[in-house]
Amino acid sequence: xxxxxxxxxxxxxxxxxxxxxxxxxxxxxxxxxxxxxxxxxxxxxxxxxxxxxxxxxxxxxxxxxxxxxxxxxxxxxxxxxxxxxxxxxxxxxxxxxxxxxxxxxxxxxxxxxxxxxxxxxxxxxxxxxxxxxxxxxxxxxxxxxxxxxxxxxxxxxxxxxxxxxxxxxxxxxxxxxxxxxxxxxxxxxxxxxxxxxxxxxxxxxxxxxxxxxxxxxxxxxxxxxxxxxxxxxxxxxxxxxxxxxxxxxxxxxxxxxxxxxxxxxxxxxxxxxxxxxxxxxxxxxxxxxxxxxxxxxxxxxxxxxxxxxxxxxxxxxxxxxxxxxxxxxxxxxxxxxxxxxxxxxxxxxxxxxxxxxxxxxxxxxxxxxxxxxxxxxxxxxxxxxxxxxxxxxxxxxxxxxxxxxxxxxxxxxxxxxxxxxxxxxxxxxxxxxxxxxxxxxxxxxxxxxxxxxxxxxxxxxxxxxxxxxxxxxxxxxxxxxxxxxxxxxxxxxxxxxxxxxxxxxxxxxxxxxxxxxx
Amino acid sequence: xxxxxxxxxxxxxxxxxxxxxxxxxxxxxxxxxxxxxxxxxxxxxxxxxxxxxxxxxxxxxxxxxxxxxxxxxxxxxxxxxxxxxxxxxxxxxxxxxxxxxxxxxxxxxxxxxxxxxxxxxxxxxxxxxxxxxxxxxxxxxxxxxxxxxxxxxxxxxxxxxxxxxxxxxxxxxxxxxxxxxxxxxxxxxxxxxxxxxxxxxxxxxxxxxxxxxxxxxxxxxxxxxxxxxxxxxxxxxxxxxxxxxxxxxxxxxxxxxxxxxxxxxxxxxxxxxxxxxxxxxxxxxxxxxxxxxxxxxxxxxxxxxxxxxxxxxxxxxxxxxxxxxxxxxxxxxxxxxxxxxxxxxxxxxxxxxxxxxxxxxxxxxxxxxxxxxxxxxxxxxxxxxxxxxxxxxxxxxxxxxxxxxxxxxxxxxxxxxxxxxxxxxxxxxxxx
Numbered sequence: 001x002x003x004x005x006x007x008x009x010x011x012x013x014x015x016x017x018x019x020x021x022x023x024x025x026x027x028x029x030x031x032x033x034x035x036x037x038x039x040x041x042x043x044x045x046x047x048x049x050x051x052x053x054x055x056x057x058x059x060x061x062x063x064x065x066x067x068x069x070x071x072x073x074x075x076x077x078x079x080x081x082x083x084x085x086x087x088x089x090x091x092x093x094x095x096x097x098x099x100x101x102x103x104x105x106x107x108x109x110x111x112x113x114x115x116x117x118x119x120x121x122x123x124x125x126x127x128x129x130x131x132x133x134x135x136x137x138x139x140x141x142x143x144x145x146x147x148x149x150x151x152x153x154x155x156x157x158x159x160x161x162x163x164x165x166x167x168x169x170x171x172x173x174x175x176x177x178x179x180x181x182x183x184x185x186x187x188x189x190x191x192x193x194x195x196x197x198x199x200x201x202x203x204x205x206x207x208x209x210x211x212x213x214x215x216x217x218x219x220x221x222x223x224x225x226x227x228x229x230x231x232x233x234x235x236x237x238x239x240x241x242x243x244x245x246x247x248x249x250x251x252x253x254x255x256x257x258x259x260x261x262x263x264x265x266x267x268x269x270x271x272x273x274x275x276x277x278x279x280x281x282x283x284x285x286x287x288x289x290x291x292x293x294x295x296x297x298x299x300x301x302x303x304x305x306x307x308x309x310x311x312x313x314x315x316x317x318x319x320x321x322x323x324x325x326x327x328x329x330x331x332x333x334x335x336x337x338x339x340x341x342x343x344x345x346x347x348x349x350x351x352x353x354x355x356x357x358x359x360x361x362x363x364x365x366x367x368x369x370x371x372x373x374x375x376x377x378x379x380x381x382x383x384x385x386x387x388x389x390x391x392x393x394x395x396x397x398x399x400x401x402x403x404x405x406x407x408x409x410x411x412x413x414x415x416x417x418x419x420x421x422x423x424x425x426x427x428x429x430x431x432x433x434x435x436x437x438x439x440x441x442x443x444x445x446x447x448x449x450x451x452x453x454x455x456x457x458x459x460x461x462x463x464x465x466x467x468x469x470x471x472x473x474x475x476x477x478x479x480x481x482x483x484x485x486x487x488x489x490x491x492x493x494x495x496x497x498x499x500x501x502x503x504x505x506x507x508x509x510x511x512x513x514x515x516x517x518x
Numbered sequence: 519x520x521x522x523x524x525x526x527x528x529x530x531x532x533x534x535x536x537x538x539x540x541x542x543x544x545x546x547x548x549x550x551x552x553x554x555x556x557x558x559x560x561x562x563x564x565x566x567x568x569x570x571x572x573x574x575x576x577x578x579x580x581x582x583x584x585x586x587x588x589x590x591x592x593x594x595x596x597x598x599x600x601x602x603x604x605x606x607x608x609x610x611x612x613x614x615x616x617x618x619x620x621x622x623x624x625x626x627x628x629x630x631x632x633x634x635x636x637x638x639x640x641x642x643x644x645x646x647x648x649x650x651x652x653x654x655x656x657x658x659x660x661x662x663x664x665x666x667x668x669x670x671x672x673x674x675x676x677x678x679x680x681x682x683x684x685x686x687x688x689x690x691x692x693x694x695x696x697x698x699x700x701x702x703x704x705x706x707x708x709x710x711x712x713x714x715x716x717x718x719x720x721x722x723x724x725x726x727x728x729x730x731x732x733x734x735x736x737x738x739x740x741x742x743x744x745x746x747x748x749x750x751x752x753x754x755x756x757x758x759x760x761x762x763x764x765x766x767x768x769x770x771x772x773x774x775x776x777x778x779x780x781x782x783x784x785x786x787x788x789x790x791x792x793x794x795x796x797x798x799x800x801x802x803x804x805x806x807x808x809x810x811x812x813x814x815x816x817x818x819x820x821x822x823x824x825x826x827x828x829x830x831x832x833x834x835x836x837x838x839x840x841x842x843x844x845x846x847x848x849x850x851x852x853x854x855x856x857x858x859x860x861x862x863x864x865x866x867x868x869x870x871x872x873x874x875x876x877x878x879x880x881x882x883x884x885x886x887x888x889x890x891x892x893x894x895x896x897x898x899x900x901x902x903x904x905x906x907x908x909x910x911x912x913x914x915x916x917x918x919x920x921x922x923x924x925x926x927x928x929x930x931x932x933x934x935x936x937x938x939x940x941x942x943x944x945x946x947x948x949x950x
Contacts, residue, residue, distance in 0.1 A: 215620050232620045236781075301859055302772075305870055314873040319858050368857045403820030403827025404852070405888040406881035450895035454834065456888075457819050457827075462625040 166254040166502030167518075169476065170388045170436040173497070174422055175222060176415045177267060177395040178459040178466075179442040183412055185470050192412045195420035196440065196472060202481060204474040205515055209487040212444040212467050216459045218269035221443040221490070222393065227277065228494030228508035237271030237336075240278040243508075246494050246501075247288035248276055250389055253503050258340055259385050261288035264378045265393035266370040268294065272338035287338065288389070289350075293357070293377045294370030295335045300326045320362040327354060353380040367414065371396040375418045379425055386431040389501060394418060400446060400456050408456060423474065437475035437500055437516070439493065445469045477516040488513055526558050531570055534577035542576070542584055544591045545600055546627065547634075548607035549614055556609070560809035562724040562840040571642035572635070587637060590630040598623050612781045652718070652843055653948050654907040655711075656897055658890040659696040659735075659848035662914035664883035671913055672920045674891050679909070679922035683935040695914050696848055697738045698938050699945070700728075711942065712739065712751045714949045715844040723804060724840040726752035729832045731825030731850030733758040740800065753807055753842075754800040755832060757825035757850070760811070763796040764822050767815045771822070788816060810839070825850045826882065830889035834896035841902050844949065847893050849886035854878040894922065908948055 183189040185208065190197050212221055214230035223231035223241040233239040244252075247261040263275055276287025300322040304312050312318035332339065332346060340347045346354070357376040366372065371394040378392045396411030419440050426432040447453045448465035459466050471488065474481075477500050491510030498506060499518045512518075527535065535555075543551060554561065554569045561569070579587060595601075598621045606614055618624055660666065672681055684695065693701070702710035715726045730736045736756035770788055793812055794802050801807050814835055820827030826849045833847040853875040868875055890911050897903040908923035908930070919941075923930040928944045936944075 215624075217619065220620065230622075232622060235616055235620065297858065301870060310870060310872055313856075313858055313871045316857075369855075401818065401820065402823045403830060403889065404824055404881070404885050406878070406884040407855070409884070410881075449892065450899070452899065454819055454831065455892055455895070457831075460619070462628070 166250070166256065166388070167500065168435060169500050169502070170386075170432055171390070171497050171500055172422060172426060172432075172436060172438045173225075173391045173493075174415075174419045174438065174440045175225065175391065175393045176412075176419075176440075176442040177218070177393075177398040178216075178400065178444050178446045179397055179412055179415075179469060180445040180448075180456065180465055181469060182465065183409060183456075184442075189412075192409055193416040195416045200420060200423060200440075200472065200474060203478070204472045204481055205478050206483045207471040207473070207488050207513075208483055208485050210441055210469050210471040210490065211487050212469070212490050214490070216444040216461075216466055218267050218395075218443060219271075219274065222265075222267075222270065222274060225441075225443075225490045225493055226274070226391070228491045228498075228506065228510035230491060230509060235269070237269060237273055240273040240276060240283075242278060244277045244279045244282040245275070245287070246497055246503075247389065248279070248282040248286035249498055249503050249506060250501055251286040252282060254501070256388065258287070258289060260388040262381055262385065262387045262389075263288050263290045263391040263393070264374055264381060265290070265292055265391075266294040266374045266395040267393050267398070268292075268298070268395070270393070271336045272333070275338055284338070288391070289340060290336070290338045291350075291354070291377060291381075292336045293354075293373040294395070295337075296323060296326050296354075297370055297373055299335060303329075316362050316365075320358060323358045323362070324355065327351065327358075349384060353377070353384050356380050369396050369411075369414060371411070371414050371418055375421060378422065382425060382429060382432070386429075389497070392422065401458065403454075403457055405456060426475070435476055437473060437477035439471060439473050439497070441471035441490070441493070442469045473516070477518065479515070479517045484515060527555070528570065530574060534573055537577070539573060539577050542588075544588055544595055545605065545607050546591065546595055546618070546631070549610045552607070553609050557809065560806045562806060562810075563722055564724070564841045565839050568642075572638040575638040575641045587634055591627070591634065594623050594627045594630055598627065612785055651906060654843045654903060655845075655945055655949055656894065656903070656907060656909040657696070657699070657846045657945075658893055658909070658911040659694075659846065660883070660886045660890060660911070660913045660915070661696070661732075661848065661850060662694060663851065663879065664849070664886055664915060665879055666883055666887070666913050666916050668916050668918070671887060671916065671918070674887065675894075675911075675920055675922075679920050680930065682919045682921050682929055682932050684912075684917045684919055684941065685935040685937040693738075694734065695917075695938055696735060696846070696912060699912075699942050700735070700739060700846070702742060703939070703942065709946065710742070711844065711945060711949065714946055716751050718843065718949075721843070723750060723753050724806065725842050726844045727833070727836045727840070727842045728752050728754050728846045728848075729829045729836070730756045730758075730846075730848045731829045732756065732848070735846070735848045736800070750800050750804070752844075753804070753836070753840075755807075755811070755828075756798070757828045759798040760801070760828075762798075763793065763801075763811065764815070766793075766796050768822055785816060788812070810835070824852050824885070826852060826885045826889050830892050833893045837893075837897050837900065837903070841900065845893075845897075847890070849882070849889060851877045851879060851882045852885070854881070908945070910945075 181189070184193050185197070185206070212224070214220060214224045215232055215235070217235040219235050219237045220231045220233060223233065223245075226245040226247070227241050227243045228246070229243045231241050231243075233242060247263075250256050251258065251261060265274075270290075270292065272290045275290035276282065276284040300319070301313060303326060304310060304322050309318075309322070312322050326335075327346065330345065339350050354377060357373065357380040360380075361368070361373045361376045374392065374394060378390065381387060382390065394411075394415045396414050397408055399411055400408035423438055426436050426438060444459050445464075445466045445468060446456045446459050447461040448463050449455045451461050451463065451465075453460045468487075471493070489510060491508065492513050493510065495506060495508050495510050496513040496516060499512050500516065540548065540551065551569075551573070554565070558566065558569075576584065576587075598618075603617050604613065605617060618627065621627070700711055702708075702713070712726060715721060718725070728736060728739060733756040736754045736759060739752065739754060767788065770784055789812065793808055797808055797811070801811060814821050814828075814832055817831070817835075819831040821831045822828075829847045829849055833845060836842055836845060854877070856871040856873055856875070859870050894909050894911070897907065897909065903909075905924065908921070908927040910923075910929070911920040913919065917935070919929075921927070921930050925931070927948055929936060929941060
């Protein structure tokens with residue numbers, strides 16, 4: 001269950017998110033709604049149901065007979081909600097999954113001037129929120145609701161609660177693999193990035209010389225971006241970054257829930273250790289959810305191959321079965337996943353998210369690369385969890401290692417299209433629109449034509465082609481579109497993002513980029 | 519090093535080794551050096567010469583000179599903390615490469631090592647210039663079934679050469695222009711291009727290479743005249759004819775866990791396994807080529823996955839290791855990736871997915887254009903190819919060639935379309 005307050009159109013909206021297995025009798029469900037009523041009463045606010053938009057409540061509701069008549073609460077746009085009773089008669093367990101939005105009109109002390117919605121901070125047990133009395137009452141009530149439900153105050157399944165500490169801003173970072181300027185922001189390359197160089201550039205800040213001055217290998221490059229320090233750890237992902245990641249800063253400093261930080265990546269060189277560092281006082285308990293959709297795809301293919309079911313790989317319906325079978329197999333650790341700390345049992349919300357993404361991926365009739373699946377999963381995660389810090393890594397471009405220039409360029413075009421899709425999703429989602437900044441950057445370039453390391457195939461050289469790429473930013477933190485020629489470094493991104501998210505200043509090798517509105 | 523190993527080295531080199539040369543080398547020099555000595559029997563003549571030059575140069579230095587030459591490398595090793603690494607000084611390993619690459623001093627180390635090699639090469643260049651001055655020829659073939667745009671096909675060459683129109687009408691029949699060029703001219707049974715190259719003094723099979731993404735070019739050479747096993751006129755490498763070799767390798771690599779030690783274990787196993795049964799006859803009988811292939815596949819770069827990558831990377835490695843006088847690289851067609859399968863899975867896509875393979879002609883054409891240029895760029899990194907080499911990139915479908923050559927290469931000056939016979943004659947004269 002999570003609560004979120006945000007300022008919007010002169011009203012304070014309360015979003016109630018229910019996502020849990022509740023081991024209780026059906027009657028307790030009514031208690032939940034009663035408690036919710038109490039919550040609103042104690043907060044000295046009246047509430048009315050408001051149909052925000054169909055996108056706001058696309059969750060799945062199972063086993064919940066919402067007692068709208070008694071509580072004056074109704075599931076919003078009920079036609080868009082699936083209701084499915086799945087009571088287990090023997091135990092009477094009711095499964096609640098879903099997401100509800102209500103609009104709450106503020107009275108009196110709960111003013112419109114709320115800038116930092118600390119609700120989840122209180123729910124996580126953080127004392128001392130410096131609010132006025134009505135807000136404190138509100139928080140107390142919220143905590144009481146949780147107690148009443150018998151749910152752990154840290155949320156469901158290790159982090160289902162939506163944190164709201166910090167600036168209220170959201171950040172989406174899209175990282176491509178190795179992409180040279182020559183194939184992107186250059187006279188010859190511009191045709192490969194019609195969206196980045198067109199619709200997006202017009203409203204973006206483009207940092208034309210964005211430099212990777214560390215190890216130009218995948219795990220270290222991404223770790224450096226995430227930590228703000230140049231990382232030099234094992235390239236095969238067997239060792240976590242040595243200093244805290246932004247995920248950990250964000251979660252620890254602002255008591256943000258794990259469901260608010262995600263990394264969804266295609267890159268096979270990564271492991272779940274990318275989501276948290278080995279630094280003392282930080283580590284996995286503050287890490288992000290990490291999902292590798294392409295690993296799922298590859299594992300399904302290999303599994304079908306080993307079992308002699310190759311025929312299934314030629315049939316879209318059957319490939320969905322193969323993918324679902326991988327989900328059911330439960331070896332998420334083998335896939336490199338770390339979702340809500342669960343490596344054997346997938347959180348039901350996550351599972352439904354992945355299933356939904358797989359279904360869209362397989363049935364859309366569209367392209368079937370690893371990046372397409374990564375995008376589909378990212379989109380579902382955005383819809384269902386609305387993470388405040390989301391890192392998406394596309395890596396179709398890495399086919400370059402196998403020497404097909406055409407497929408590498410196709411990977412760039414795919415990345416361009418999918419990055420644009422992510423931006424459109426942000427613009428279309430009330431949870432993100434108007435409060436999100438999106439960053440797009442490659443991990444590094446690739447080696448120059450004629451190099452001893454075989455040019456575009458690799459990214460090992462100490463050349464400008466390998467080290468210097470670009471970064472695009474667009475969204476709320478961008479005051480004025482333009483092109484910044486001065487060099488910025490990959491490690492500068494972490495402190496910049498931390499500033500946008502409201503994290504306290506950190507001692508890092510990177511320094512915040514000054515062009516953003518914090 | 520055992521006594522049997524002693525017999526394989528030239529006397530001078532053996533003497534230097536016996537006098538403890540290796541003990542004077544920095545630890546990060548040892549894996550490369552020891553591996554070259556270990557693989558001595560499988561090195562190409564050029565490589566043996568290079569190792570000799572390097573080690574004899576180092577042996578010729580007195581203690582002070584040696585210290586000066588290696589000072590920077592030793593200092594960097596100290597800064598990197600090499601002595602605390604799990605660093606093999608016996609052979610090159612993936613772990614070694616990973617440790618070096620992660621060091622903040624890696625790029626400095628590379629530059630320092632390069633300085634040592636440069637010093638050795640400079641010393642060697644003063645001693646031996648005869649073979650380097652021979653005329654060489656590189657033929658790059660983009661086959662006629664690949665669609666090319668005549669307005670853009672040579673754009674990436676950035677005007678380093680010029681376009682020559684070809685009159686390919688006489689090739690006719692099923693023979694491609696490239697096949698026609700390599701064929702023995704009518705009535706002159708000993709005047710084929712391969713014959714001319716192999717007749718050169720001191721020529722070996724390593725001086726003449728044909729790499730084919732398909733099989734036609736290699737098979738036309740094999741069919742042109744009866745060849746005694748083990749006496750092939752050239753190094754003949756056909757991607758398609760090597761399918762068995764690739765499958766065995768792919769199978770091993772696919773089983774590899776995502777782990778450095780597992781990677782090194784697989785690497786080690788593949789480095790020792792007898793690959794002879796996996797090779798077609800033109801490779802099986804030539805130990806140095808068998809080992810070259812083994813290392814080529816181990817080094818990645820798509821050689822196991824795509825025929826065009828095999829040709830480009832194979833040619834680049836041939837140029838680096840063997841410095842051939844004559845090299846033909848013929849590109850081909852790859853299939854489109856099948857739905858839901860990833861090229862990152864090393865299994866044969868046709869085994870993974872029963873859907874019929876579909877040729878990706880436009881994509882293959884783009885690959886071939888880029889990779890043809892890469893072969894030339896690989897050659898032009900070496901002094902041997904900078905001044906005495908004619909490079910012709912043949913776009914069979916356009917009846918055009920892009921020629922990079924010194925002015926004395928006659929084809930370079932042609933303004934009219936050139937029929938294939940005069941073309942071959944020009945190349946033959948160049949190589950003669």
